[in-house]
Amino acid sequence: GAGVSQTPSNKVTEKGKYVELRCDPISGHTALYWYRQSLGQGPEFLIYFQGTGAADDSGLPNDRFFAVRPEGSVSTLKIQRTERGDSAVYLCASSLSSSGSYEQFFGPGTRLTVL
């Protein structure tokens, strides 16, 4: 069956450039989450959507990071003026609802490397 997909799988960019990372959630899942996983760390929460609206963006590190989900399905994480410290695996997850009792299903991630 179709799981959560993320594109691209790998992205190499230069410091200062703009990047977009895409997440396609499981069909019918209303909640969508973005996490960042640095080397040797567990995933860290960035932002989550319930439907089209960002319900909690408290994990975004600064205003260079922004995410949208205009139609309540696909989401795009946007990073402006990338820095070397942004290098990490960006994971997306979706669940039927944002209630904590619903399982979050993770995509394979996008590995971002900022040179």
Added chain:
Amino acid sequence: TQLLEQSPQFLSIQEGENLTVYCNSSSVFSSLQWYRQEPGEGPVLLVTVVTGGEVKKLKRLTFQFGDARKDSSLHITAAQPGDTGLYLCAEVGDTPLVFGKGTRLSVIA
């Protein structure tokens, strides 16, 4: 948000050995999940524990939730190379999961 500590950070064992990894917190968990993450993949949920003292089994994996709900353990019996991966615990409460740093397990054939 509480800090989850996982130990050991790394573990390398021979096929057939038993092992236990731990997840601890200074605060009470509402509930806890264990995940396994393989290279190039996202975490996959193994189990959710909710009740203090709870024990759950998944084939060769046994999960325990401490009576005070401040710690949990994962025990693997007769480890196999397919068990290799990063084992993460995560607090389930408010919607964003809070993960520990994980235990990286390597099972050598």
